[in-house]
Amino acid sequence: MTKEITSIAMEYHIENLDKDLLIQLYKGILKPRMIEEKMLILLRQGKISKWFSGIGQEAIAVGVTMALNKEEYILPMHRNLGVFTTREIPLHRLFGQWQGKASGFTKGRDRSFHFGTQDYKIVGMISHLGPQLGVADGIALASKLKNKNEVTAVFTGEGGTSEGDFHEALNVASVWQLPVLFCVENNGYGLSTPTKEQYNCENIADRGLGYGMESHIIDGNNIVEVYKKVDELAQSVRENPRPILLEFKTFRMRGHEEASGVKYVPKELMEAWAVKDPVLNFETFLIENDLLSNSENTTIKAEIITEINKGLDIAFAEEPVIPDETNELNDVYQEFEYEGVDGLEKYDDIRFVDAVSDAIKQSMQQHDDLVIMGQDIAEYGGAFKITKGFVEQFGKDRVRNTPICESAIVEAAMGLSIAGIKSIVEMQFADFVTSGFNPVVNYLAKSHYRWGQQADVVIRMPCGGGVAAGPFHSQTNEAWFTKTPGLKVVYPAFPYDAKGLLTTAINDPNPVLFFEHKGLYRSIRQEVPADYFTLPFGKASVIREGQDVTIISYGAAVHWALETLNNNTEISADLIDLRTLQPLDVETIYQSVRKTGKAIVLQEDSLFGGIASDISALIMEHCFESLDAPVKRVASMETPIPFASQLEEQYLSKNRFETVLKELLEY
Structure with missing residues (x-):
């Protein structure tokens, strides 16, 4: 099609886009809008706990996602529901995620869009916003190292561009020429802070010059413009890897989250942007230009309503997550099967x-x-x-x-x-x-x-x-x-x-x-x-054995303890070098303390809040009946580390250890 038609508040340049694609774009922005409208009802009914609305911004998430290949990663924000729906995540799983159900992606451990899924090549945000920009750099670097000719798209808001992570991520991407599309949704407000209080330049895209980076400003409410421009740029970046800064001009039609409201937004500003609604404008355009009939539109909406209701029925029917301590603890770390390699020939x-x-x-x-x-x-x-x-x-x-x-x-x-x-x-x-x-x-x-x-x-x-x-x-x-x-x-x-x-x-x-x-x-x-070899985590080394006291240490302090024992050969001590602090070999500690009856923990770190405190508490809890004296801790002074050598010597715990050790032995 080559027709160029104005519909209400925006122009749609639909050259080279066939009808099927235009309908697909429409369905793409309609679905998240209808889901959101349902979520707002459920929020008022108390059936979900919180909602970050993307109403008015659907064209950005959908247009960017449709322009990318399914194997290319997207790192969205909490207003980018269209990313998830365009990647065709089953709605019952999204609804389960928002209700903290096991069918979601975080097993009830996190909410809303704070999740990722390798199955759909989506990496969700964390509340600190900025880190995902650097994560996108890493994904793009992997693509470049593997010669995969893929682009990575990452989202942030205009408020997020004030974070240091934004500067660092764009700087790294530019220096390394990484294939990243940095998508900034400039929706007018960071919670209640307007852009004039967020940055002091006319456009965020202007910053691209400072990073030596190509940049573009795109009408974020125009689904056709978003899709066509991002598609063009994505194809270019696949062939010529480089970062591009994209500023999407849009507006947040609802509060930062529903509880915050929009009273801080001038009424005339809300009214001006309401006219630019991305869904209603595109719907009207398609109908007025005989690309979509009213009956077809009714059918599309009915199908989406059916899909939403079916997904909600499944999610609501699912039982709440049952707390299980073992499951929770086992998921803190990825399972790791240690493979010992000796390498002991030379x-x-x-x-x-x-x-x-x-x-x-x-x-x-x-x-x-x-x-x-x-x-x-x-x-x-x-x-x-x-x-x-x-x-x-x-x-x-x-x-x-x-x-x-x-x-x-x-x-x-x-x-x-x-x-x-x-x-x-x-x-x-x-x-x-x-x-x-x-x-x-x-x-x-x-x-x-x-x-x-x-x-x-x-x-x-x-x-x-x-x-x-x-x-x-x-x-x-x-x-x-x-x-x-x-x-x-x-x-x-x-x-x-x-x-x-x-x-x-x-x-x-x-x-x-x-x-x-x-x-x-x-x-x-x-x-x-000389050859490659491995040692297991969570296994301390007993480097001296004795009967009178257990000395527990790690790092340079182990050598301080050795020096003290060498200078006091009459002291019979177990000297435990922890080697790993997390995981901690508590069994070796307990076995030694139960044998000697006395324990002293030596660390280079300052005392309060250091690991010696936890080790002391563990010994008191698990070996109390075996103790013949209080557990002693020796650590450096409660000051920053000074520069002058004589001050540093006073600061370090090294010179206090021998005195405390002998006091413990005499207890």
Whole structure:
């Protein structure tokens, strides 16, 4: 068709679109509208708990989704019901999701659109909005690495563009030329905050220039314009991978969520946008131009009503989720069958830093698509030269220098996992993880529990004091993560353990925080198998045995304890090196304490809120009858880590340990 016709408030340029496609587009925007109208009734009846309306914005979700191939990932927001319906998710499963039923996608663990599904190549949002932008980068990177010629589309709102994640994700996508369509739905308000208080430029699309990125402004209420433009761009991006910023001009006709209302919106603004309703305009256009008859329209609506009612009947008939502690606990982590590999034929005397490097190198040989990302890790070899020479061996696709944007890189690692690729993220210093804290504790940690998606990511964390690096390069911050269900935390003290545990961390499909004490990098040597080998998580190492006291420690503090025992040969102690903090080998601890009757926990971290407190509590709860003295904890001062060596020496727990240990023995 070549006809160009004006219908009420907008023009539809339908060149090269046949009637069947136009009807398909109409059905596409009509279905989410009718579902929403039903949901608003159910909300008033108290049959669903909350609703984020996308009424008035249907053309964006539907047009973008129809322009993509079904195998291409879409990362929608909570107003993008049209993404889910266009991908033909059975309605009873959507309704079950919104009612917290088991037939939904999160088993009642999350609500509304906070879910993903590999079956439909949809990755839902989290409430923090921004992280999904970086996740899209990772999915697109996987497509590029696998030469799949696919595009990834990710949605956010104009409010979300104020988040740092938006800047980081667009910057990374531009630097790496990733095939991502960044779809910004500019609907006028972030909750009640108007755009004039959200950003100070005329159009969000104008920002594309700053990222060296192509950008376009699209009428988000015009289904034909959305579909045609996105289809054109998607085809182009498949052939020439690159990111594109799309700003869809639209309006939110209802509140942020129904409870908030729209009293803060000027009446004349609501009236102006009501005239531009995407569903009513397109319906009128089709009928007025003999592309859709009234009887056909009636039939289409009746079929959708039938589908909605059938889905609701199934969802309402389903029994509520039955709480089961075992099921809940078992779904926190992806199941991992540890496979022990000995590699014990030949040993080399190597440093801790060499053991870490060997583990990564041999793992990259084991997993031929494993990617490592971090600042300065390519030609420079990383701040500690752990990846020196890796670019020459594995290439820049797999050994990737990153911009300084920890959040986007953690998110990209999550995206790689969704697309089936393992990755390692090197934090230049463990301290810098704060810049990527949100995606670690809210995205990586919770994805498997929420919707069964593994986060196959290892985050390497060079940490620790004793090297006069000051408050921003010396923290040992493992306690931030040991209390976060869904994360595993590893903290070796010896080269042998570092290599064997790091290879296991990379094999494990769950997110692992791997702490490497930088003070040990070049100060500790050990005989380590030259070949690839693994060690199990959750198994502590008893490196000294005795009768009088149990010493429990990890990381550099293990060496402080060894030094104390070497200087006090009369002390008969079990010295337990925990090696992994999550999972924690409590049985080895309990067995030792029941034998010795006394326990002391030594950590480098400051005392309050550290893992020593939990270990002490566990011992008190499970070994109380065996104790001959209170459990003692020794930790660093309750201050940030100072720079001057004499202040740092005072800060660290090392010099207080011997005194407390002897006091405990004399109790």
